Amino acid sequence: MSGTDHQNGEAAATIGTLATPALLLDKNRLDCNLARLSSRMAEQGVVLRPHMKTAKSIDVAQRAYPSGAGPITVSTLAEAEYFAQHGFRDITYAVGLAPHTAARAMRLRKAGIDIKVLLDSPEQAAMLGAAGRAAGVIPSAFIEIDCDSHRGGLTGTDPKLLVVATALAEAGVKLTGVLTHAGESYSLSMPAALVAAAENERTVAVAAATTLRAAGHECPVVSVGSTPTAHFADDLTGVTEMRAGVYMFFDLVMHGVGVCTTDDIAISVLATVIGTKPEKGWILVDAGWMALSRDRGTAAQRVDQGYGLVCDVAGKIYPDLIVSQASQEHGILAIRPGSAHALPNLPIGAKVRIVPNHACATAAQHELYNVVSASSDAIHARWPRMRGW
Amino acid sequence: MSGTDHQNGEAAATIGTLATPALLLDKNRLDCNLARLSSRMAEQGVVLRPHMKTAKSIDVAQRAYPSGAGPITVSTLAEAEYFAQHGFRDITYAVGLAPHTAARAMRLRKAGIDIKVLLDSPEQAAMLGAAGRAAGVIPSAFIEIDCDSHRGGLTGTDPKLLVVATALAEAGVKLTGVLTHAGESYSLSMPAALVAAAENERTVAVAAATTLRAAGHECPVVSVGSTPTAHFADDLTGVTEMRAGVYMFFDLVMHGVGVCTTDDIAISVLATVIGTKPEKGWILVDAGWMALSRDRGTAAQRVDQGYGLVCDVAGKIYPDLIVSQASQEHGILAIRPGSAHALPNLPIGAKVRIVPNHACATAAQHELYNVVSASSDAIHARWPRMRGW
Incomplete structure (x- = not known):
């Protein structure tokens, strides 16, 4: 672990002697939260790809993966580089691509990291193809799907979906799959509405993948996720992976949504x-x-x-x-x-x-x-x- | 300067080549803002004690004091230690005292830093006295005055004022003065109201000092300040020093208050x-x-x-x-x-x-x-x- 272990050596620190303000992390609660979603996803046969934007800590990531690095999601390329340095190799960078991030991600790919990036326009597809060629690698990308008008991405029925997939093929980029995030689920609090948000997230993502596959595009991964929908999804048919981050720690907003006590x-x-x-x-x-x-x-x-x-x-x-x-x-x-x-x-x-x-x-x-x-x-x-x- | 100077050596970075997001600081605007309040305070014969909680940068502090370190205010003891390491010796820590911060501040005082701390209760006075004795130094403290019901401190007419001053004397602590902060001025936007807030801040602080002096306590410093009142004060009679921090950079809130464009x-x-x-x-x-x-x-x-x-x-x-x-x-x-x-x-x-x-x-x-x-x-x-x- 990269953190300092206080069990031997220097005088033991206690909560009572800590200078304040200070951030405390209860490892028992962390372990429970990690186990809860891991076992839920294992039951449903869906890969869990934890989002490291919440913890931003190799020690927490190792707690999530005690027997060796697994797939992760990140929100910045600095996170991608940090986790790559610590042995994580299967990384999705889940923020829309810009020219400078395309080049930087392709440097990681050149170094052997299986980094997947996110985009929703033919311009980004061409830009990523150029960055891949410049680095001498074949990029992998998700098309971002907008399931709830929350932020970026194409709606599941947007004709641009096939335009972007074609642009990726033309640019020499591998289409890894579709990715969506039910960000509006954070504003809910009734279980039935949360189940519905999870089902909507699933159906929109699966429909987009189906459209792409029907047009001849390989689209192996259907990636969905938010902490509320991850915990309320009744059915994940067609989904291959789940992303969530705040579930490791939880917080008062998630308590208000009804995901945790x-x-x-x-x-x-x-x-x-x-x-x-x-x-x-x-x-x-x-x-x-x-x-x-x-x-x-x-x-x-x-x-x-x-x-x-x-x-x-x-x-x-x-x-x-x-x-x-x-x-x-x-x-x-x-x-x-x-x-x-x-x-x-x-x-x-x-x-x-x-x-x-x-x-x-x-x-x-x-x-x-x-x-x-x-x-x-x-x-x-x-x-x-x-x-x- | 502790920052990296890019004028020689490595290839020049430009705004166009910077990875984003990135924080930009316009040095011409910084210099104008620093000069504006410095000259205003010089005209009024009041010491300016800039609050370093906004910039938290030795390079900015040196820009404020191009010809050598001067008095500063800080919001944490980590700031006090950082600026002390870089040559600042006259430091007011303007957050209410706790046992662990009293001990830590007295370690700085023992190291030759003229650190002043803030309190508003006899319990804190006794605690500070004990910390001073433990470190072998005579502490200096301000009594915090509450001029606008914003946060901590004693109202100008609170009989506890003399109780705290007596407790300081009994604890062997030097009473440096009174300190107040017109935090409610942030919610104003009309010039007449801002002038009135500044005048209220002044009169409450001066009255508290007058009460203390009348009871035989030395109270050399009358410290007031907030960025809005610092810029709108018409009359600072009786005030000896002004504290402000955000004036160095300004922001949209200060624009909404009417202090800057x-x-x-x-x-x-x-x-x-x-x-x-x-x-x-x-x-x-x-x-x-x-x-x-x-x-x-x-x-x-x-x-x-x-x-x-x-x-x-x-x-x-x-x-x-x-x-x-x-x-x-x-x-x-x-x-x-x-x-x-x-x-x-x-x-x-x-x-x-x-x-x-x-x-x-x-x-x-x-x-x-x-x-x-x-x-x-x-x-x-x-x-x-x-x-x-």
């Missing part, structure tokens, strides 16, 4: 009380948006969690205590409006854990994970995160 | 077009919230700028083109609702610059500043940023 959420931010304003019902802590991120993803959900839900140092939730406001290095804890619960008595120096709205955004504010477990207050390891592009 | 904003995020959806009026770029931050500070202002205002690669604004949505590595550009302007024709691979809502939050997402100027497209230098706590 708060006890499944594996990351939290440890903070220290630095002031109290009893007359305003406030407790001030040293975790502001720099430690929590500016993400307010629960603002549009049924329960608005502010900038996070507050727990005691052992991880037990204080009823209705949330981070109601955040400035750069200050968080203001307050009881949720309308609640009858009282503000807990937390003096200066007391520590709390804050469960975040959005794991991807909060983790990105930190250099490393302090790895903890439920059974003790020891910091078992420190796992670095990569960043940048 | 969009042409004053010194930072922007360079992005590349990775997709188009003309049927939806969308252009997709490779700058999502990871590059822009999740900050939506203009959402509450008269003009909502989405996740940022879009300019061409030379910095000229496309009328009413904003980043309307952001996911982790995708930004969706669209024309502001209600505008008659047309979507510009930006093909795959085209580059744009995005002016951010909140300079502190956006810059924090990046490793370094790519330093540019108005006169060419060269990258003049790369200035690293520090991070963490």
Whole structure:
């Protein structure tokens, strides 16, 4: 592992002695979350291709693949290069291609990494073909399919689908398959709607693959995925692989969607009380948006969690205590409006854990994970995160 | 300078060849912004103590102090240690004190750094006294004053003011002065209201100092500041120093407040077009919230700028083109609702610059500043940023 192991050597760090704010990762919860989706996909006979954009950590990736590197998804070429350096060779870069990323991806391909890229236009197909020729490799690409008007991609019935496939063939690019992401599932919360979103994601992707195959294009992979649809899909017929990222850690947004309980959420931010304003019902802590991120993803959900839900140092939730406001290095804890619960008595120096709205955004504010477990207050390891592009 | 200078040696980088997303810093605008507030404070006879929480860069700090280190403000002890290593010795840590930060600050003081800390309770005073004794130094502290119910601190008339001052004296801590921050000024936009907020910040701080002095406490420093009040204060009688941070770069929130024009904003995020959806009026770029931050500070202002205002690669604004949505590595550009302007024709691979809502939050997402100027497209230098706590 690339992280520091604290079991031998230097004096053992504990949650109590950690400087704050600090990011904690509960390894037991991480393992449960990893196992839950792995076994779900194994049952359905679908390859799981975890998205590393959430964790951005080789140690987490190795926890997902304890017996050796497997297929992964990444959101930047810096991630692709980082995971390739650490032995991952089957990588999908799931963000639309530009000229500079095409050239950089083809350098990785030249180095023996089976990198697949994403596009939805004949212009990108020609550009990728040129980058492949320049590097002396045959590129592999997915055509991006738009299943829910969320972002990029072609709708399943867009006649451009065959135009792009033809452009790929003409450019000497291998068509790996079709790829879609049910991003709108993040805005749902009813199980029936989530099952329907997963079924829509499947049918749109499978229909696009069917169209391509009927026109004579090989299209071996049908790749779908989002954490909500991965957990709610009833039927994955025709799907060959599932992508998901935030499922490893979960967060309050996923709790609001209904994919996890708060006890499944594996990351939290440890903070220290630095002031109290009893007359305003406030407790001030040293975790502001720099430690929590500016993400307010629960603002549009049924329960608005502010900038996070507050727990005691052992991880037990204080009823209705949330981070109601955040400035750069200050968080203001307050009881949720309308609640009858009282503000807990937390003096200066007391520590709390804050469960975040959005794991991807909060983790990105930190250099490393302090790895903890439920059974003790020891910091078992420190796992670095990569960043940048 | 600690940054890399690109004027000799390796092949010159340009905006056109930079991998995206990337943070650009216009050094001419930076210099103008620095000079504007410096000369304003010099005219008023008030010390300017720039807040380094926005820039977090020794190169920017040296630009603010070209003839040698001066007084600075910081938001974390990691910043204090970083700037101390680079020769800054007069540092105010303007976040409420906790036991671990008291001990760490006193280690800096023991190393010869004149660090001042902030508190508003007798418990913190006792804690700081103990940390000072443990380190063998006499601590210096500000009492935090709350001028606008924004965050921490004591109101100017709180009887606890004298209780805290007495506790400091009993703990063997030097009372440096009073410190307040008109954080609520960020929500204003009318010049008369901004002048009034500055005058309120001044009068509350001066009154607190007067109360302390009348009770026999030395209270040499009256420290106020926020970027809006620093630029709108008509009268600073009794104030000895001004703190501000975002004024160095400015941003769309400060533009909405009325402190700067969009042409004053010194930072922007360079992005590349990775997709188009003309049927939806969308252009997709490779700058999502990871590059822009999740900050939506203009959402509450008269003009909502989405996740940022879009300019061409030379910095000229496309009328009413904003980043309307952001996911982790995708930004969706669209024309502001209600505008008659047309979507510009930006093909795959085209580059744009995005002016951010909140300079502190956006810059924090990046490793370094790519330093540019108005006169060419060269990258003049790369200035690293520090991070963490």
